Amino acid sequence: MPADIPRPWWQGGVLYQVYVRSFADSNGDGTGDIAGVIDHLDHLEWLGVDGIWLSPVTRSPNADWGYDVSDYIAVADELGTNGELDALIAAAGRRSIRILLDLVPNHTSVAHPWFVDSRSSRSSVHRDWYVWADGTPEGSPPNNWISSFGGPAWTLDEGTGQYYLHNHLAEQPDLNWWNEEVRQTFDDIMVTWFDRGVSGFRIDVCNMVVKDALLRDNPPATDADSFTEQMFGQRWLYNCGRPELHDVLRRWRSLADRFPGRVLIGETPDEDIDVLAAYYGRGSDELHLAFDFPFINAPLDADALRQIVAGVERAFPPGAWPVWTGSNHDMSRLATRWAQGDPAKTRVALAMLLTLRGTPVLYQGDEIGLEDIEVPPERFRDPLGVRYWPAYAGRDAMRTPMHWRDVEGGGFTDPGVEPWLPFGDLAACNVEDQRRDPSSMLHFVRSLIALRRTSSDLAFGGYRALDSPVGSWCWSRGERTVVCLTLTDSACSFEDLTGTVLLCSDRTRDGEVLDGGLRLGGWQAAVLERHRG
Ligand code: GLC
Ligand code: CA
Numbered sequence: 230m231p232a233d234i235p236r237p238w239w240q241g242g243v244l245y246q247v248y249v250r251s252f253a254d255s256n257g258d259g260t261g262d263i264a265g266v267i268d269h270l271d272h273l274e275w276l277g278v279d280g281i282w283l284s285p286v287t288r289s290p291n292a293d294w295g296y297d298v299s300d301y302i303a304v305a306d307e308l309g310t311n312g313e314l315d316a317l318i319a320a321a322g323r324r325s326i327r328i329l330l331d332l333v334p335n336h337t338s339v340a341h342p343w344f345v346d347s348r349s350s351r352s353s354v355h356r357d358w359y360v361w362a363d364g365t366p367e368g369s370p371p372n373n374w375i376s377s378f379g380g381p382a383w384t385l386d387e388g389t390g391q392y393y394l395h396n397h398l399a400e401q402p403d404l405n406w407w408n409e410e411v412r413q414t415f416d417d418i419m420v421t422w423f424d425r426g427v428s429g430f431r432i433d434v435c436n437m438v439v440k441d442a443l444l445r446d447n448p449p450a451t452d453a454d455s456f457t458e459q460m461f462g463q464r465w466l467y468n469c470g471r472p473e474l475h476d477v478l479r480r481w482r483s484l485a486d487r488f489p490g491r492v493l494i495g496e497t498p499d500e501d502i503d504v505l506a507a508y509y510g511r512g513s514d515e516l517h518l519a520f521d522f523p524f525i526n527a528p529l530d531a532d533a534l535r536q537i538v539a540g541v542e543r544a545f546p547p548g549a550w551p552v553w554t555g556s557n558h559d560m561s562r563l564a565t566r567w568a569q570g571d572p573a574k575t576r577v578a579l580a581m582l583l584t585l586r587g588t589p590v591l592y593q594g595d596e597i598g599l600e601d602i603e604v605p606p607e608r609f610r611d612p613l614g615v616r617y618w619p620a621y622a623g624r625d626a627m628r629t630p631m632h633w634r635d636v637e638g639g640g641f642t643d644p645g646v647e648p649w650l651p652f653g654d655l656a657a658c659n660v661e662d663q664r665r666d667p668s669s670m671l672h673f674v675r676s677l678i679a680l681r682r683t684s685s686d687l688a689f690g691g692y693r694a695l696d697s698p699v700g701s702w703c704w705s706r707g708e709r710t711v712v713c714l715t716l717t718d719s720a721c722s723f724e725d726l727t728g729t730v731l732l733c734s735d736r737t738r739d740g741e742v743l744d745g746g747l748r749l750g751g752w753q754a755a756v757l758e759r760h761r762g
Pocket of ligand 1: 559
């Protein structure tokens, strides 16, 4: 893109995922809410984020914590009101922070009036809004598809004698995206929110929206298939990722393009970079951003990560912009998964996220290095933990409340109130203490974000991998900026570097002037600026 064309805000910006139930509780019921987000905008503004992705805030029976929607337009009572959401959009806007909502187009709740009507009779108005099919003559489900959450993807509806499809819980029936009314209705939902000032959507389960029109059986998995497919024993050929999905993505993009400054980010959990690249269409006609799961799932290893970034640089169409994230409400937090609780590693991971070419998305708590918190089974909230314990503990460990202060209630809720999920060690990791300490993780993240703001190299500059010792990773951004990471216990020497250290992960070398090279200890990161000339 020529330098004189203004870049969209989300390319140079930093996004931040707020898991609303666990961010801040304004009314002392133990559950985070929208007013709590408003109360903590100071923190986000001080940190320097440009946009907030709110996990689902609309009505839901909460079989899957908001991802089973029963009303796409009304805010859930326990999280606030539509007026409060408007107030959040306005208050954030005054601080130049945009609000993105989580849109769940793949499925609704069984309690959604559309599904209630759909299952009421085979001839109901909304029957065709969902995926209904007859079982086999032997009494088995219509095909062999397996739910992402395990077990058959079909449930028999006794009343009408047909099966409905659900790629997640049985409480989450899949919508039929071959039905034009469904498409039109979601256009209207998007427009409603755009009109209310929402700056975009994170699109849930974006890869699955369109299914095979013939509902064909998936073939058995082979050694060549992904880990997930091998685990489920079948290749995910017909239940997701159909070519016709791209018609829907183009439709959404052209709708979003009617509103200035909006962004669509897909949850696109594919393991193949070429499949990921395809979500961008020709570069500017499908999703603006597609979450990079190969990167999220990679180990914190120089070769593995460098290869993924090289793949993205190779495969993405012109104009497509990458997005980098290390944690979310479904994945173990990066401070645990990538860094095993070692703060030096966490800093390296955060430096990487915030200096690669693309939009970083931080998950709440990443900025203080918050780790997963072990939740005792009797307090499990995630249906997956409840269903699969002890084989799998579910996703509660990464959804626990934010650690604001080392006080009773954690600054999250009132003293004496039991939060909906437990805290970890508040004294060891909290926002207030880290804010007082200029050498903290929190200040490091803030400095990285601030650096991105003042450096067009870091915000927009091209990525080029540079040679570096084994276990390290070094790249240049734009004209003069270089990033060096050591992803190993050993020290590494980076040759042929002159310039100034702008930021170093242990903060002791900020401002150091280099004379021909840089030696970094194990698990360190440094951002440098080459001198002109
Ligand atoms: C997405 C959400 C996850 C949810 C699932 C079903 O993967 O991120 O939390 O359980 O969709 O809606
Ligand atoms: Ca509350």
